[in-house]
Each structure stands twice: as structure tokens, then as C-alpha cells.
Amino acid sequence: MASTVKKMCDSSDSKKRKIEDSPPDSKSFKGFSIERVLREDQRTKFVCLEGKFKGNEDLAVVLLEKEHFPTQSLGRLLSNETTLKETLKNDIYSTYEATPPTDLSGFKTTLIYPATQKHVDKYSEQDHYIIRETPALYEKITLPCLESSNFSMKWVYNILDKKSEADRIVMEDPDPDSGFVLLPDMKWDGKDVDSLYLIAIVHRHGIKSLRDLGQQHLPLLKNILEKGTNTIQEKYSVAKSQLRVYFHYQPSYYHLHVHFTHLRFEAPGFDALRAHLLEDVIDNIETCNDFYQNKSLMFTVRENQQLYKDYKENGYFK
Known part of the structure; x- marks a missing residue:
């Protein structure tokens, strides 16, 4: 009986580990916590992060990169669909924080999971x-x-x-x-x-x-x-x-x-x-x-x- 109970417990632990080791939700970064910024390039609008998903000790490396301006949608970007907040005004020069339509404000992301220390080293500054x-x-x-x-x-x-x-x-x-x-x-x-x-x-x-x-x-x-x-x-x-x-x-x-x-x-x-x-x-x-x-x-x-x-x-x- 004790042997049977032990097998059931081992099976339960195995299933639990399997669930924890499974890949994260492919539709979101739910449960992801940032541990550190590995590298950032302001010129190319690129950032690389190291983190982990909740309940899992495997490392994850996430690359974030701003998307290019879609030529066919420039008209929408420069319309009343984009809201502006003035940040500077000097003679003929003005700067603004611009919030574009949701479907034009995305960024590209690449997930490396599970990542090894070699991946962390590769993308670190x-x-x-x-x-x-x-x-x-x-x-x-x-x-x-x-x-x-x-x-x-x-x-x-x-x-x-x-x-x-x-x-x-x-x-x-x-x-x-x-x-x-x-x-x-x-x-x-x-x-x-x-x-x-x-x-x-x-x-x-x-x-x-x-x-x-x-x-x-x-x-x-x-x-x-x-x-x-x-x-x-x-x-x-x-x-x-x-x-x-x-x-x-x-x-x-x-x-x-x-x-x-x-x-x-x-x-x-x-x-x-x-x-x-x-x-x-x-x-x-x-x-x-x-x-x-x-x-x-x-x-x-x-x-x-x-x-x-x-x-x-x-x-x-x-």
C-alpha cells in the first residue's frame, strides 16, 4: 500500500514538474518577470531582457524591437487617430509625445525559452x-x-x-x-x-x-x-x-x-x-x-x- 501511495505521489510530482516546465502562454507574457536588462540600443530602438516565468526556474531571453513605420499607413498615423501631447515649443519647432492607433503601435519580440547561460552571455552588453x-x-x-x-x-x-x-x-x-x-x-x-x-x-x-x-x-x-x-x-x-x-x-x-x-x-x-x-x-x-x-x-x-x-x-x- 505504501509503495502504491509513493508511486501516486511520484506521478503527481512528475506531472507538476511537467506543467511547470511547459512553455509559457504563446498569446501573452503573463507571469514573466524581468530580472535585468542585458543590452539596450537607443539608436535602433532595441532592448534585450533576461527573466523568468512564474513557477519556472528556466531562464528566458526576450528581444524587443520597435517596428518600422508602415508606408501604407502613414496617413492614419498623421490623422486624428493619433493623439499628441506637446513637450516643447520654441519658435517654429515643436515636439510631442504621440500615441498612435493601437494596431499601429506594436513592436517585434523574439522569445528564447528555455535559454541557457550562453544565450544570456550572447545578448549581454x-x-x-x-x-x-x-x-x-x-x-x-x-x-x-x-x-x-x-x-x-x-x-x-x-x-x-x-x-x-x-x-x-x-x-x-x-x-x-x-x-x-x-x-x-x-x-x-x-x-x-x-x-x-x-x-x-x-x-x-x-x-x-x-x-x-x-x-x-x-x-x-x-x-x-x-x-x-x-x-x-x-x-x-x-x-x-x-x-x-x-x-x-x-x-x-x-x-x-x-x-x-x-x-x-x-x-x-x-x-x-x-x-x-x-x-x-x-x-x-x-x-x-x-x-x-x-x-x-x-x-x-x-x-x-x-x-x-x-x-x-x-x-x-x-
Whole structure:
């Protein structure tokens, strides 16, 4: 009898834990409490928060970003549907606090849940440092670090296997060697073409980054460039000459992917310390097969990153 009661209690505790570990209400942030502001960018109207949902010890990271002004709704924004409260008046200059219609006052949010400490570190405000990675440093420090990284690739494989975001895929080439899926990046709302941002994720596994690319990957790279730009031209009326098509180094995750952004959009990481244009990569490999195995590459690291810590332990920063 005691054994039966114990099993019933264990079952009840198990169910309770399962309920507490379940995802939060997808229609609201009910029960969410902010523990700290990880990062804020007033220029881009972006803030990143760390917190928890009531009754659950799992960490949550929430990204909040103001939406762009919808061109087709500017007339409504500048009508009597928007209320104004004057905050300054000086000669011909006036400033106001404006409250727009409810349906035009939204913001974009991304929830990472449950989040790990690595996610918290990634989105926290921290100092950046430049590393000039030689091939020897890559083999000695970078490669062992990324191989020991426990960042999950499950979300990437879910996309490739159509378990998640299948309805967001803009185009797909299913070829296992030269194929890829093209879909909007989470940073893009899918509406404002001036801030267009899509990602091509290759089907082929085992290509971690720019460092792994060689002549055998040229059909894949050329296929991404041709079909990716053609699809964007057809679907969004953005010409190839108006696109940045590039890799990040270091990438944010180690499964090969290519970024497509509109020239008018200053996407995170489009600068010279991180972005490598796809056409330049193709040209470099055609010139020299092992170009990216022999080239020194520069990139930035954040002080909370394990890669920064590993380089520091090896005496790189003095």
C-alpha cells in the first residue's frame, strides 16, 4: 500500500514538474518577470531582457524591437487617430509625445525559452576585442573551442527537416550536396523590403564555416548565389545589384549559411570585421583551392564568449 501511495505521489510530482516546465502562454507574457536588462540600443530602438516565468526556474531571453513605420499607413498615423501631447515649443519647432492607433503601435519580440547561460552571455552588453586568427591559431584554439560548444543545432535541423518554419520557406533546392532552403531571417518582419533579410541554410551537414570551404563546394556556393538572388528578384523585386550576399566569420552558429540583405539595411555584422561577400569567396577559392585554410582572418569576440577566454588563456591578449 505504501509503495502504491509513493508511486501516486511520484506521478503527481512528475506531472507538476511537467506543467511547470511547459512553455509559457504563446498569446501573452503573463507571469514573466524581468530580472535585468542585458543590452539596450537607443539608436535602433532595441532592448534585450533576461527573466523568468512564474513557477519556472528556466531562464528566458526576450528581444524587443520597435517596428518600422508602415508606408501604407502613414496617413492614419498623421490623422486624428493619433493623439499628441506637446513637450516643447520654441519658435517654429515643436515636439510631442504621440500615441498612435493601437494596431499601429506594436513592436517585434523574439522569445528564447528555455535559454541557457550562453544565450544570456550572447545578448549581454560587453566589450568587444579583435582577433587576427592565423591558420595555426584556428587549429590550436578556435576549432577545439567550437567543437566543444554545446549550442544546440536542433532548430536548424528542424527547418531543414520541415519540422518547424516550413510555411516560412521562400524556396528550396532539395539536392543533398548543392541544395539549400531560403527563408526570412527572424530580424525581418517580411514586409518592409528596404530592411529585407533572408538566410540560405545548406542541406549538406558538416560544413561549419568559411574555413571549411574549398573547390569541391563551388557548385553549392554558385547555386546559392544564382537561385537565391533570382528568387529574391522574382518575389520581392529586389535586384542582385541591390543585395549584400555574405557569410559571417565567426558565424553565430556552425552550420553553413548565407545572408541576403538589402543594401539600405544596415544589418548586424555587415561590417568588414565580420562579413565576407559570397562572390569574393567564390573568386578566392577559384584562384586558390585552399585559400580559406591558409588565410589569416580577423573577427571580433565578446568578453563573455568562451572563444575570448580561450584566446586569453593562451596569451593572445596582453
